[in-house]
Amino acid sequence: MNDLVNRDLDTIWHPYTQMKTAAKPIPIIKGEGVYLFTEDGKKLIDAVSSWWVNIHGHSHPYIADKVFEQLKQLEHVIFAGFTHPQAVQLAENLLSIIPKNQAKIFYSDNGSTAVEVAIKMCLQYWSNKGTQRQKILAFKNAYHGDTFGAMAVSGRSAFTAPFDALLFDVEFIDLPNKENLSTLKSKISQLKSELACFIFEPLVQGAGGMLMYAAADLDELILHCKQENVLTIADEVMTGFGRTGKIFASDYLENKADLMCFSKGLTGGTMPLGITSCKQEIYDAFLSDDKLKTLFHGHSFTANPVACAAANASFDLLMQAETQQNIQRVETKHHQFKQQIEKHPKLKEVRQCGTILALEWNTEGTSYFNNIRDILYQFFLEKGIILRPLGNILYIMPPYCISNTDLDYIYEQIKIALEDI
Numbered sequence: 001m002n003d004l005v006n007r008d009l010d011t012i013w014h015p016y017t018q019m020k021t022a023a024k025p026i027p028i029i030k031g032e033g034v035y036l037f038t039e040d041g042k043k044l045i046d047a048v049s050s051w052w053v054n055i056h057g058h059s060h061p062y063i064a065d066k067v068f069e070q071l072k073q074l075e076h077v078i079f080a081g082f083t084h085p086q087a088v089q090l091a092e093n094l095l096s097i098i099p100k101n102q103a104k105i106f107y108s109d110n111g112s113t114a115v116e117v118a119i120k121m122c123l124q125y126w127s128n129k130g131t132q133r134q135k136i137l138a139f140k141n142a143y144h145g146d147t148f149g150a151m152a153v154s155g156r157s158a159f160t161a162p163f164d165a166l167l168f169d170v171e172f173i174d175l176p177n178k179e180n181l182s183t184l185k186s187k188i189s190q191l192k193s194e195l196a197c198f199i200f201e202p203l204v205q206g207a208g209g210m211l212m213y214a215a216a217d218l219d220e221l222i223l224h225c226k227q228e229n230v231l232t233i234a235d236e237v238m239t240g241f242g243r244t245g246k247i248f249a250s251d252y253l254e255n256k257a258d259l260m261c262f263s264k265g266l267t268g269g270t271m272p273l274g275i276t277s278c279k280q281e282i283y284d285a286f287l288s289d290d291k292l293k294t295l296f297h298g299h300s301f302t303a304n305p306v307a308c309a310a311a312n313a314s315f316d317l318l319m320q321a322e323t324q325q326n327i328q329r330v331e332t333k334h335h336q337f338k339q340q341i342e343k344h345p346k347l348k349e350v351r352q353c354g355t356i357l358a359l360e361w362n363t364e365g366t367s368y369f370n371n372i373r374d375i376l377y378q379f380f381l382e383k384g385i386i387l388r389p390l391g392n393i394l395y396i397m398p399p400y401c402i403s404n405t406d407l408d409y410i411y412e413q414i415k416i417a418l419e420d421i
């Protein structure tokens with residue numbers, strides 16, 4: 001049985017893992033609904049949706065069938081000079097549910113590449129128009145991915161420290177609130193002739209610690225960017241496809257971003273796939289008889305048909321009334337639990353946005369490396385629940401199909417943790 005673990009340790013380097021001190025990886029041999037099954041027969045509730053990607057449960061039979069059918073039909077084809085039914089269908093599907101100002105779909109492989117593409121589109125948009133605009137505006141504590149461009153527009157932290165000197169300069173501003181809005185707006189006005197774009201995670205900063213902020217304040221910032229002719233990018237990689245209670249966090253906004261990034265829940269968490277969408281005006285700025293105005297970006301697996309088939313299947317499931325009801329049900333259950341515990345002396349704050357519930361533990365220092373993280377992680381694992389705190393921030397972000405019984409069990413265990421730890 002240890003064979004798999006030993007073979008892993010002999011050969012594999014895991015993500016975000018200090019390989020010297022980390023516990024051995026847990027072999028998972030099956031997934032079904034919200035459950036993951038370990039090699040030694042334990043059943044774990046996946047309460048973090050396997051790094052926020054899973055929305056309909058593991059190994060969903062409908063997605064599996066569609067993927068299998070597609071594999072037998074066409075596994076992959078070069079996407080320059082060629083197209084295929086799944087890519088066209090997915091573009092139509094997505095355009096039917098994202099804000100109406102979005103006109104074109106560009107495919108890539110994951111959330112980080114979706115962000116890279118959005119940034120390159122904005123920078124080259126200005127360059128194609130013969131204007132020099134090379135500064136990017138982002139929020140402090142932002143997370144937009146781990147490739148260099150995505151890292152550069154993310155908040156500087158312990159994770160970026162070894163690379164900081166090589167990351168391009170970005171203007172970081174505080175999250176908006178009623179008090180600082182006018183200061184933020186005048187900063188944007190001051191910088192506007194240099195600003196290529198403003199990138200943000202709408203409503204929830206995920207990896208930054210499930211930090212939440214008001215749609216109305218973001219709305220004002222986006223409107224101000226429009227007035228000042230600064231492009232805006234909504235990074236919906238984590239917030240998309242129902243996470244925040246509506247299909248997109250942008251659905252809470254009146255002013256829509258010029259570009260949007262998608263991944264994670266896009267394929268229901270089945271296959272890697274990224275999408276950058278943009279409004280017509282961005283696309284048009286690349287149309288030219290001058291070949292140098294082309295967007296020179298592409299990946300070997302751009303619009304992989306199998307990944308697109310998984311995304312189309314996930315779309316079908318997301319549009320079902322039952323899924324929409326499940327999203328509302330999880331949101332209501334989280335809300336009730338929040339009211340029960342938010343006054344607990346061990347908690348500094350409890351935050352909720354749709355299906356995301358975050359509990360900030362009252363500890364010294366809020367660093368990711370906080371001890372409480374390891375203690376809580378281990379505590380819940382022993383209870384058969386995968387919860388992976390960000391430092392002192394414990395959050396639940398389950399697949400929408402999670403049952404009330406499993407939610408209640410998780411809430412019960414959190415209450416015990418609040419008493420005992």
Ligand SMILES: *Cc1c(COP(=O)(O)O)cnc(C)c1O
Pocket residue numbers: 110111112113115143144145146201206207235236237238239263264
């Ligand atoms: C996870 C995440 C990314 C990066 O996506 P990957 O697929 O992990 O590269 C980008 N933006 C946000 C908001 C994310 O949560």
